[in-house]
Amino acid sequence: MEEWFNMCDHCHVHLSSSSHTNLLPSPNDGKLNVKCSLCKLICSYQIELDEDTSSSSYMTPPARSRLQHSNLGISQLSYATGHSQGDGDQSSIQGISGSLSDLSLSRYAVSQMSTSPAYDDKDVTAYDGKDVTDGKFGEDSHKGFIHRTLMKLKLSPEEIDELKKKYVIAESVSPKVALEKVNDALSTWSPDVGRYKLRMPGKAKEGLYVYDDTLGQICRLRKKTYLVARQKSLRFGELLLIIKGLLKTHTFLRLRLLHYMHPQLCRSTTPEQSMELLRQTAAELSVLLEVSRESLNLTASPQGVTVGPAILYVGGKELIDCNHGGASGNLIPCEAETIDKIEATEGVDIEYVLLVEKDTIFQYLASRNFHKKNNCVLITGGVPDVYTRILLRKYNDLLSVPIYALMDGNPSGAQIFSTYCFGSNEKAHENLFLTVQGLDFIGLFVRDILPENRSALTEDDQDTLSSLLKTKYIDRIEGLRSNLVFMDETKSKADIEMMMRQQSLESYILKSVQAAKNRRKVQPIKI
Known part of the structure; x- marks a missing residue:
């Protein structure tokens, strides 16, 4: 066993951004569990054990000391992540049966890891790419x-x-x-x-x-x-x-x-x-x-949030109750793509989903219970991250309600809308699973803002605007090109906050939603 722990230490299994004391070794079904009695961390190692052997035989004092007071740096995760320096077969990684979150990383480090369930190799041995349609899973x-x-x-x-x-x-x-x-x-x-x-x-x-x-x-x-x-x-x-x-x-x-x-x-x-x-x-x-x-x-780190009368499920189990979260909303998790069912809160009929560009506008609306008064779901992600795009796609696929988008009246807002609706170059290889073609643009229309409340376009704004005006696909969305042309002609833009100087934001949204219902819509392509 001394030799085994030398291997463990030598290969950097036990990282040490924090020290663990009172380590208690014990056998368990052919494994050696090493548990810290203070923080409850358990490292589990696959070894052959004699059931009659006492735990004191597993670890000599020097080896135990190395586990408790290792000075290995966090940059030496190479072994735990499979980066061996030998012949490249990384066979030594077979010694770990737990995940990286079982190691002695800092609390921040562990918080950056996901504990999403996954198939082990045995579960997917027969997978050949066709089993999905055959209902294997x-x-x-x-x-x-x-x-x-x-x-x-x-x-x-x-x-x-x-x-x-x-x-x-x-x-x-x-x-x-x-x-x-x-x-x-x-x-x-x-x-x-x-x-x-x-x-x-x-x-x-x-x-x-x-x-x-x-x-x-x-x-x-x-x-x-x-x-x-x-x-x-x-x-x-x-x-x-x-x-x-x-x-x-x-x-x-x-x-x-x-x-x-x-x-x-x-x-x-x-x-x-x-x-x-x-x-x-x-x-x-x-x-x-x-x-x-x-x-x-x-x-990546999730950025988007959502709130409203909806409950998100994964495999029959509740993942997020969007009714909670207050004005800050609920963080959209990395596991958003596993959502397979969305239900409205009992007694509520969801009328629509409202996508807003800015977190500040999201919090303002949520704090005023806009989602409760109007039976809608709010969602925001700023410059859209992949998980916000995934959840918006889930809302589109699993809820039979319209989705409206309120963006700043500037080229950046139009670009963000375009990413949600048509995809981006950066994620062009994944756009097929992320775009929401039924997205309806409800503003902000710059013409609705008084000239004194507008601001001038910058050089970057003009470059983004020129690029967007060259694309033909923006014509698929009612009002999007006309809004961009107005910006170009007046060399001006407007943030949603500027509109709030003139009238109630809630009133503007409700009028825009009603106008969208009355406008001729371009039917989305079903894929």
């Missing part, structure tokens, strides 16, 4: 990662094949399939040239992004592949090794925590630029492997 589908797939859209097999030939589409896959893709990518390592021979589909200068009229969204074209530059391939390889460890331990890790743990992964001039480089690297890997970022067990 049935009512337990929320426990896995099979949520954003072409099979779940109303498309024929021929249409799916055609889409895959034409566009790069990152789908959700099982942990087993994700691990196979990661291993395939890692197998391209070439020791002769010291690089991974990874190939990306198309370069940005080749015109990767196109609006598909039939799908009603921005897509990424499948172009001729090119060999990734050596330095980038090494960065990809290091992240792939980390992802491999996460998949094998069924652990989710937020990108920000990954940035803190592995600062060498994406070095740049400033921490902000390094974080952005990490996000970009994760996104490019998603494109390269053609799987969603979440299927690689990487998540």
Whole structure:
């Protein structure tokens, strides 16, 4: 056992951003559980034990001391995340049966990890991509990662094949399939040239992004592949090794925590630029492997919130009661994509969903009980993160009610609306599962604001405006182009707060909602 704990210590299993004392070892069904009696942390290790052996035989004082007072830094998570420095097979990771959250990370670090349930390898051994439509996962589908797939859209097999030939589409896959893709990518390592021979589909200068009229969204074209530059391939390889460890331990890790743990992964001039480089690297890997970022067990910090008379369920169990949360609302979780049922609060008929751009406007409306007075659900996400977009799509798919959007009367507000409705270049490989084409624009219309309450367009505003006016797809939304043209002609813009100087925000919204009901609507394309 001394030898075993030497391996444990040597391989950095027990991290130490905080120390654990009073560690109590005990055998349990072929495992050795080491429990801290103060914080209840338990590390579980798969070993062969003699049932008659007393726990005192498992750990010598020096080994026990190392577990209690280890000085390993948080940057040495390489073993726990599968980044071994040996022959690359990472067989030693088999020694851990718990997740990374079982290790002695700081409270902040643990808070950045998700405990979402996941299939183990045994559950997905037979998965071949067809089992979803065959009902293999049935009512337990929320426990896995099979949520954003072409099979779940109303498309024929021929249409799916055609889409895959034409566009790069990152789908959700099982942990087993994700691990196979990661291993395939890692197998391209070439020791002769010291690089991974990874190939990306198309370069940005080749015109990767196109609006598909039939799908009603921005897509990424499948172009001729090119060999990734050596330095980038090494960065990809290091992240792939980390992802491999996460998949094998069924652990989710937020990108920000990954940035803190592995600062060498994406070095740049400033921490902000390094974080952005990490996000970009994760996104490019998603494109390269053609799987969603979440299927690689990487998540971002949720930003959006929602409130209203709705209850969100996953597999028959309540995930969020949106009635709670007060004026601040309920944080939209990373698990939003697992939501499979939305019910209105008993005795309430939800009339519509209102998407607002700003958190300040969301809190103002929620504090005045706008959602209660008007039987509606409020949601906001600012510059939309993926989880806000997912939940808005869930509202669209699972609630038979209209969805209205209130944005600032400026080019940025129009751009944000466009992202919700048509998708973005950044997520073009996932837009098929994120866009809400039935979204109805209700303002803010700049013409409704008195000239003295408007402000002048900046150079950045003008650039965004010019770009939007060149797109044809904004014509699908009633009033969107006319609002942009008005901004261009008057060289002015207006925030929602400026409108509040003139009249009641609630009154403006109710009038705009009624006007939207009366306007001719462009029917959304069903996909």
